[in-house]
Amino acid sequence: MARQLTLDVTLRDGTDFQTFHPGEQGGLTLEAVRGLARGAGERQIYLFGDAGTGKTHLLQAACHEVAEWGGRVAYLPMGMTAGGGPDVLQGWDGVDLIALDELDRMPWEPDLEQALFNLINGVRDAGGRLLLASRTAPRLLPVALPDLGSRLFWGPVFQLRPLTDPQKCQALIARARQRGFDLSPEVCDYLLRHHRRDLPSLITLLEALDRESLAARRRLTVPFVKHVLDGG
Template identity: 40%
Template sequence: MKQMLLDFQPAPVPSLVNFVVGRNQELIDALRTLPLAEQGAASLYVWGESGSGKTHLLKAATALYLSRGLNAAYVEEATDWSRLSAYDAVAVDNVQNLDEDSQVGLFNLFNEFRDAGRPLIVAGRDAPQALEVRPDLRTRLGWGLVYQVQALSDDEKSQALQRHANERGFRLPQEVIDYLLAHVRRDLPTLMGVLDSLDKWSLTAKKPVTVSLLKQLLQPASSPTQ
């Protein structure tokens, strides 16, 4: 039962509303207004460490543009880049993982979108100048708006977890948050997922949320007897 709770807890659909902003308000504002940008100023590159929320932001921006009637696409791997020319907005994730052909495809798409003033958002692990990609693509990525996704502080993560618990309607003691931050992967999607599973485990066990209950949830599933 515990393993099922951890494995099958669905993640919330990414949106700009459920992204914990922290010190990223300017970036959020830019994503909201990018479809309205003047021609030639509609590209945005975001970078940051793994788990900082880049994928959440790109998927959220894609959903936002779709809700505004734009034909938008989210891309995270090699694809037929020529077909993306027909889209009104495109978000490309993990640019550092693209092979040579995909880098050429993205370079060409960048030029097409820039000339048409269409939104193109790209995310990568490093700042443009530090990316290990083609020099011409690296230059293009630095032409538009560039933002580093600022990681949340422990206090901001704590506030986000507490707010999430309040929304789900259960009491979350501070010592449970402290234990989570000390013993679980520290990116917010993982923390939120464990918290949701803990809420379900609490209801199943008919016990309040405590550090002891969290420890039970995090114990590895017992191996079957050989």
């Protein structure tokens, strides 16, 4: 169930821990974020990695997990704070989990940096939980406020890496099974060779192709996929 959050941001359906594919090196990160969401592990985690590596998925999965047992959550892509001033990071007292995405897109203005510094301190003092995500490591962010830079390292820092092509195929085949159909390796290979290669885009395409195949009452084969992608 999607839940309306700060600045008209809505959690996506299907972004749960069960649908996250960590690859060979992401299992520890997955378990750490799951533990934070369940209140059984770290209280602050910083994730970084290239686009499409699953940062947003993990942040939203944690929000879904906390919201399912009635907790209060706030999810905010920091790129949306431009022009909003420090007020967008205030008034979140009593929130059980705050997830701040896209820190690399945050406008690094003095007032907003101070507001983020105060937020991190407030979350820790109140016993809340904080998830941070960026395309860059915390030390590479253009932080001018020295004390804020140190606060970003209050919890563990995990790097997420892109999946290999075989791992992407495994993820697509698993998502297809969740939707009730089988995806052949041939179709999977075709998608990887003829579409954007990041996993979120591939999954979005797979779901669209599934809807097309249901409407046309045809199996998801390479000729059918080619027909759809060519605009037929």
